[in-house]
Amino acid sequence: xxxKLIGLCTFFMLLQVxxxxxxxxxxxxxxxxxxxxxxxxxxxxxxxxNEEGDxxxxxxxxxxxxxxxQFLGYKTLxxxxxxxxxxxxxxxxxxxxxxxxxxxxxxSGENPANRIIRKAIEKRQENAEKLEAFTAxxxxxxxxxxxxxxxxxxxxxxxxxxGGLDSTRSGIVYLSETISKIAFQKPDDFKEKIIxxxxxxxxxxxxxxxxxxxxxxxxENTLEINSEMVSPxxxxxxxxxxxxxxxxxFDDWGNMINKIRVSPKRENDRVFSGIIYIVEDLWQIYGVxxxxxxxxxQVPPIEELVFIQNYKYSxxxxxxxxxxxxxxxxxxxFGFGGDGRFTAVYSNYNFSPSFTEDSxxxxxxxxxxxxxxxxxxxxxxxxxxxxxxxxxSDYVRKDSIQEVRSTKxxxxxxxxxxxxxxxxxxLFGYSYTNSWKHRSFSISPPISGIGFNTVQxxxxxxxxxxxxxxxxxxxxxxxxxxxxxxxxxxxRFRFSGGFEKxxxxxxxxxxxxxxxxxxxxxxxREPIAPLLNSITTIFFExxxxxxxxxxxxxxxxxxxxxxxxxxxxxxxxxxxxxLTNHTDHVIIDWEDREYTSNNPLEPQNFGSLPFAEHSLFxxxxxxxxxxxQKYMSYPDGRYNVYESKFPKLKLAWEKxxxxxxxxxxxDQFKGQVKQDLGLGxxxxxxxxVNAGLFLNSNxxxxxxxxxxxGNQTRIGFGSYVGKFNLMPYYQFSTNKxxxxxxxxxxxxxxxxxxxxxINKLNFNLILGAHRLVTEDRGPYSxxxxxxxxxxxxxxxxxxxxxxxxxxxxxxxxxxxxxxxx
Numbered sequence: 001x002x003x004k005l006i007g008l009c010t011f012f013m014l015l016q017v018x019x020x021x022x023x024x025x026x027x028x029x030x031x032x033x034x035x036x037x038x039x040x041x042x043x044x045x046x047x048x049x050n051e052e053g054d055x056x057x058x059x060x061x062x063x064x065x066x067x068x069x070q071f072l073g074y075k076t077l078x079x080x081x082x083x084x085x086x087x088x089x090x091x092x093x094x095x096x097x098x099x100x101x102x103x104x105x106x107x108s109g110e111n112p113a114n115r116i117i118r119k120a121i122e123k124r125q126e127n128a129e130k131l132e133a134f135t136a137x138x139x140x141x142x143x144x145x146x147x148x149x150x151x152x153x154x155x156x157x158x159x160x161x162x163g164g165l166d167s168t169r170s171g172i173v174y175l176s177e178t179i180s181k182i183a184f185q186k187p188d189d190f191k192e193k194i195i196x197x198x199x200x201x202x203x204x205x206x207x208x209x210x211x212x213x214x215x216x217x218x219x220e221n222t223l224e225i226n227s228e229m230v231s232p233x234x235x236x237x238x239x240x241x242x243x244x245x246x247x248x249x250f251d252d253w254g255n256m257i258n259k260i261r262v263s264p265k266r267e268n269d270r271v272f273s274g275i276i277y278i279v280e281d282l283w284q285i286y287g288v289x290x291x292x293x294x295x296x297x298q299v300p301p302i303e304e305l306v307f308i309q310n311y312k313y314s315x316x317x318x319x320x321x322x323x324x325x326x327x328x329x330x331x332x333x334f335g336f337g338g339d340g341r342f343t344a345v346y347s348n349y350n351f352s353p354s355f356t357e358d359s360x361x362x363x364x365x366x367x368x369x370x371x372x373x374x375x376x377x378x379x380x381x382x383x384x385x386x387x388x389x390x391x392x393s394d395y396v397r398k399d400s401i402q403e404v405r406s407t408k409x410x411x412x413x414x415x416x417x418x419x420x421x422x423x424x425x426x427l428f429g430y431s432y433t434n435s436w437k438h439r440s441f442s443i444s445p446p447i448s449g450i451g452f453n454t455v456q457x458x459x460x461x462x463x464x465x466x467x468x469x470x471x472x473x474x475x476x477x478x479x480x481x482x483x484x485x486x487x488x489x490x491x492r493f494r495f496s497g498g499f500e501k502x503x504x505x506x507x508x509x510x511x512x513x514x515x516x517x518x519x520x521x522x523x524x525r526e527p528i529a530p531l532l533n534s535i536t537t538i539f540f541e542x543x544x545x546x547x548x549x550x551x552x553x554x555x556x557x558x559x560x561x562x563x564x565x566x567x568x569x570x571x572x573x574x575x576x577x578x579l580t581n582h583t584d585h586v587i588i589d590w591e592d593r594e595y596t597s598n599n600p601l602e603p604q605n606f607g608s609l610p611f612a613e614h615s616l617f618x619x620x621x622x623x624x625x626x627x628x629q630k631y632m633s634y635p636d637g638r639y640n641v642y643e644s645k646f647p648k649l650k651l652a653w654e655k656x657x658x659x660x661x662x663x664x665x666x667d668q669f670k671g672q673v674k675q676d677l678g679l680g681x682x683x684x685x686x687x688x689v690n691a692g693l694f695l696n697s698n699x700x701x702x703x704x705x706x707x708x709x710g711n712q713t714r715i716g717f718g719s720y721v722g723k724f725n726l727m728p729y730y731q732f733s734t735n736k737x738x739x740x741x742x743x744x745x746x747x748x749x750x751x752x753x754x755x756x757x758i759n760k761l762n763f764n765l766i767l768g769a770h771r772l773v774t775e776d777r778g779p780y781s782x783x784x785x786x787x788x789x790x791x792x793x794x795x796x797x798x799x800x801x802x803x804x805x806x807x808x809x810x811x812x813x814x815x816x817x818x819x820x821x
Contacts, residue, residue, distance in 0.1 A: 021057040021083070023090040025049050025069060033071055033094060035326050035343070037310045041066035041078070048324050048345055048385045056386045059083060068252065072277065072287045072310060073097055076252045099247020099259050113243035113260045116278050120233045123283040128219035130319050132186040135353045137179075139345040139384050140209040143391065144174035146338035162201050163401035172394045174340070175200035176207040179382055183353065184215075188645070189360040194367045196374040196382070201398030204473065206372055206634055212364060214325065214344045216307065218276070218288060222680045225305070226297045227748050229270045230681050232262045232290070233278075240264065240271050240681075248280070253313050256280040268295050268762040269753045270681065272307070284320045286311055294331070295762050298748070300794035301333040317351050333794055345384045362563050364641060365632035372635075411435040438469035451534040454543040454595055456519065457489025457583040473636045475505045485519060489583040494518055494549070505637025507560040515553040519579070522546045522600065522610065523707035523729055529717075536713055541590045543581075544712055544729060546600045548610075548703065551575040563640070564629025571619045576703050578609040600730035601702065611701045616659040622652035647675035656704055663699035666735070668692055668706070674721070683748040683764075686721045691739040698735070705733040708740065708772060716799070716818040720744060724770050724782055725816045726805040736775035744768040746788065764788040766801070781806040786818075 025036045032053025039046030040059070049055040059065065062083050067090075069077040074094040081088065147170040149158055164173035179196040183189075192211045199205030221235055222228040230240050244261040251257055258278045264271040277286035288309045294302030306328040311320040323346055330339040353359075387395070404410055412435075419432045429445035442465050449461035467479040482497030496516025503509035521528075523546070528536075533545040554572030561567055581598050596603035599610045627646035632639045650672040659665050674688040692706050710727035721742050744766060751765040752758050768784040786801030799818030804811055 020059045020086045021067070021081075021088045021090060023055060023092060024053045025055060025071075025092045025094060026053055027074070027094060028096070033074070035308065035310070035324060036069055036071040036074075036094070037312065037323055038067065038069055039312070039323070041068055043312070043314070046323065046345075046347055046384065048343075050386050050388045050391075051341070052388045054386050054388070058381070060086070068312075069094060070252075070310065070312065072275075072289055072308065075249075078252060097249050097259075099249050101245065101247055111243065111245075113245040113258075114238075116245065116258050116260060116280075116283075117233060117237065117243050120278050120283045120285075121235055121237065124219055124233050124235070127282075127284050127319075128217070129186075130317065130351070131217070131219065131321075133184065133351070133353055133355060135181070135183045135348075135350045136346045137348040138182045138192070138211045139177070139179050139343075139347075140207075140211065140214055141177045141343040141385065142174060142207070142209050142340070143172060143342075144338065144340035146170065146173050146336070148336045150334070150336060163398050163405070164201075169336075172200070172390070173338075175391060175394050175398075176205075176209055177379070177383065178207045178209045180211060182211045183355070183359065185353075185355055185360065188643075190215075190364050191360055192365045194365065194371050196378065197367065197371045198374070198379065199372070200395050201402050203399070203402065204372060206367065206636070209342070210365060210632070211344070214327075214342060216309075216325070216327075218285060218290075218309075222270075224678070225292070226299050227270045228678060228680050228683075229272065229292060229297065232272060232276050233285075234681070236681065240266075240269055246275075251286070251313070253315075255282065255313065257286045262290065266753050266759045268749065268759055270296055270749055274306075279320060282318075282320070284311075285309075286320055294794070298764075298789060298796075300791075300796050301331045303330045303332055303337070305329050314349070317349075319351070321349055322346055343385060347384070362628070362630045363633055364630050367633070367635055408436045438474050440467045441465070451530045452538050452585075453530070453533060453545050453547065454537060454581040454583055455490065455547045455579050455598055456485075456487025456492070457585065459485065459487040459490075461485045471504070471636075475636050476502050478502070483516070483518070487519075487582070489585075496552075507638075508566070509559045510557065512556045513554070517549065517551045519547045520550045522548055522703060523710075523733070524703075525707050525709045527707075527709050527711060527723075527729055528713065532713060532715065537595075538585070538587045541586050541588070541593050541595060542712070543595045546598050546610075546730070547579050549577040549579055551577075560638075563631050563638070564626040566624040568622045568624075569620070571617075573615065573617050575613070575615040576611065576701060577613045578611055580609070581606065600733075611703065614660045614664050614701060616656045616664050616701075616704075618654070618656050620652060620654040622650060625649040625651070644676045644678055647673050649673055656700070664701050664704070666697040666700045666704055667695040668697070668704075669695075682750045683746050685743070685745045686719070687741075687743040688722045689739070689741050690722075691737075693737050694735055700735040702733070705735050706738055707733045711816070714814055714816050716801070716816050718820050720768060720770075720784070720801070720818075724772070724780070724805075725784065725801065725803045726782060726812060726814060727772075727780065732772055732774060732777065732780055734774045734776055738772065738774040740770075740772045742768075742770045762789060766799075768801070768803075778808055784816075786816075788818075 025033045027033055034049055034051045034053060036049040038055050038057055045057060045059055047055050047057050065081050065083060067079045067081060069092050071094055075097050077094055149165060149169040151158060161173045164171045177198045178194050180192050180194040183191045190212045197207045199207055216223050218231045220231060222230055232241055242263045242265055246259045246261050248256050248258050258280060260276050260278060262276055263273055272290035272292045274290040276288050279286050288307060291304055291306045293304055294300050308326045309322055310324045312323050314321050325344040327342045331337055415433050415435050421430060427445060427447055429443055431442040433440045444463040446460050446462055452458050462484045465479055465481040467477055469477045478501040480499055485494045494517045496518045498514030500512040528544050536542040536544060552572055552574045554570060556570040558566060558568035579598055584595055597606040599608045601610050602608045626648050628643055630641045630643055632641060652670040654668045656664060656666045670692045672690050677685045679685055709723045710729045711725045712728055716725055721744050747765045749764060752763055766786040766788050770782040772780045782803055782805050784801045784803040786799060788799045789796045790798035790800060797820050801816045803816050804813045
């Protein structure tokens, strides 16, 4: 408590000593106004009020200054001061902006707001081009509060989230700041160098705040916020919005500002509502106060997102430039919720930068050395938005908590409590942790591994793992693991295990050595999960999973040789033995069906084997290539940023050699191309193409055939790109040349959003097409039409498709129920 008190006093002293002009901005009723822009008239110095209306304008030289106070919805105020000594305290009251419609001329009965928006749309691209290249200083702050958190969620302990929760299970769980320099050039060149980074409760942490992710331009047709959100001045905005002119006023430059209320034509479209301010004649954005919902962005737990952007006029550039932005959010799920805000402040713009070919590259973010080691004096001097009392308290409290929790004594005491062995651990698994030495040991719960299949009968799977984290921030690790599998009807134990090591977080070098004996699906794509197969087998008498026994030893190594190019090599030996059914147990006996054999080639011949026992050496080399891969460089690692501008390519060569019979040797060359293409307000198109070429493979074992991701359960999971939803698991397996094509378009509300009544349901229309062509049989095709984002309330994890398959002129159709989490 003494340390906390001293820390608080220090913070408040720093506020008084370093701040030169301080004060509070309020409205006429005395309510503090957050995020008011305050700057000297020449634009050399600027700041913003915090959530409590407090500000600090860092002026250190004496003299005469004109200070401007600007806030959307309020009259801009100019104050002249004579600064002869510091600090200066100056509280300000802002009056509401009085808007008038007297200046508006209505022609032919047209809505005056429509005229203004049309002009803004006509000038949208021209105004956007004025922002096509710039550099700036950037400050960001992220704060996330959470309220009434339960002690457990889905049976898992939540804890106090790093000390963020108080006795009411509420508090700040994330508070972070960055100061950086940014550079931008259209269409998508961006670079950010973070000069200072601060994370509450982690003095070695690096902020996740990113200037690129915080940059939202309403001059673009759409803004990517999970979905593509349509701007109120997009070229097709009149298809989505209604507009009403609430009035006009003049800013401090004498320019007339139009205050326009924006309303969605359809509530659940990918749209905003609120106010947009447009400058007459220039047709530029003066400011926005726009909000949207979790339904619109297709993230149901989010209740509301509020965007506020403030601009000021730059005479030099004849342009209103954005100087601040706040994004407020609130969420609720599982009975608890929270809110927060991300703040961005821009300053020192240069719209005539001298960019060269080397100015931008694939690295879009990096950190200055010791960026996270800046002291409180540095932050007080350079932070443009003062901290609130709540934020100061959070920094001090979490620093104290971190100091305590980083000691060996504390970690040992927590581990001693956590590591106690209880009776329920026998059933639900046990884990042991040594936090001080960054070690952990775990045994999985036998119950979670229980399943049923016709080869093993009732079976259970138990994994044992030992992990040691390494590196400065424990981002790397090595671990030992083993797997024990037992089938009751088969009366057979199988053991496997291995060692794996992650060397670093930059090139992601990774080594894995495995060996043992295991029961594996013949289709190595593992298209049916063991749990789902257990359900279909014992309740519906559909034993889709086909297993074989593999004894093996394998070593693999992967590394990013260059950002966007990852190479992986594997070498191993395998012995394969076919298995047969050992049980016909069912809970519900269906008269019109019975189990099939474990031989997918002869499902009714229960004594047959799909292949003879054999052994083989195998090696595979693959290259994952992402064209134009961009990445962020953190001091503890390199993190790729997905870009949909280019496709992803994967090339591989798989070779089987040294077989116990030479007929099992083979070569396969494989290639894959996939991409997700954002089509603005029309949704997203995803496609995937796989192709393979076999050599010397006429008598290849069924295990080494190319299998496809089929589905006979009528239940789908996740994305369907790359899957066939009605294809039998083994009917089209081949050792001949093949090619498969998959495409799916998610309209994300573009189609159904225009239909009355249906648009209130907020469903997404999805169209899909899938085709397989193999050298040894005719083409197989699937076409689908579906609805996504189904569910109730905030729980939208269902999807329903009607799928039609076509093979040899025979067509079949069925509904497929999808689950996504």
